Amino acid sequence: MPKKTIKRFMPDHAKIRNHKHLKIFGSLVHEPNLWCLNRRSAAGAFAVGLFFAFVPVPFQMLLAAGGAILFRVNLPLSVALVWLTNPVTMPPIFYGVYKVGSLILGRHGDKFHFEPTWDWLVGSIETVGPAFLLGCLVCASVASLIGYFGISWLWRYSVAKSWQKRKEQRR
Template sequence: MPKKIIKKFMPDHHTIKNNKHLQIFGDLLHNGNLWHLNRRSVAKAFAVGLFCAFIPVPFQMVLAAGIAIIVHANLPLSIALVWITNPLTMPAIFYFCYVVGTWILGASEKAFVFEASWQWLVESVSTIGPAFILGCGVLATLFSIIGYFGIHALWRYSVVKEWKKRLTRKVTK
């Protein structure tokens, strides 16, 4: 069942409640519904976490936490899913976003060499920025929808499977 698998990998809620960056949410973190694992809260958490993972902003975890609180999604899972874009995967994922953006715009890919400087960032916003931002938005939306409906389908499949097991046990007795 997805609930058992998710529960095994989910971070402890005390750790999240005590995170210094999430203290801005105050008493909102004490809402018990943010910590429950059910089909709706987990599906919303996947949508929120996957959406925020593709948004190229600092403090993605805080953004995911804020949205999770608003839509009553599972908070720890929303925050954990943001880490799909981590320092190792971020270059490949964001390059893919740029490629998707250029494909949608019908533009050609521009060659660029990354530099960790403010000057490079300002210059690249006008050259590769539109395609990158569009690609991030499209993939964030696409993967959040896939995550939401995928979790609903997986959860339903596992529940039906468990009911069939119960039925066969009941019949064999």
């Protein structure tokens, strides 16, 4: 079940292999393990993709592709999962990440006031930055672990359920 569901939403392999930004990885992109879909590669891809989804940089997809190549997990799935943080979901997710970081640092009384100006951004790096970056690291790690073990468990559960169903049909 998870394999069929995941395959339905995965982008075309040829399209990703020939993407202009992935040319920096050269022939590493053509390794067959990056394109197969099994329990290990799917769980690893969820871990890599969800980790880099919480990294606040504009080139998250390249980082996810590099992580997929490094850990030899499914590349299209890793890259697709980075889009968890897209322009619509990024503000609430990153605000939550900041709150997690400020909770860990013990800054409960810090008031957060956003202004869409360059001066505010530069000035807030010292005040908001540490809590935000710590929150990003913690949330990325937690999401990565939940994604890895959650998909691994779901995959095993689905296989056991289908075996049980086949066993009952034989009777």
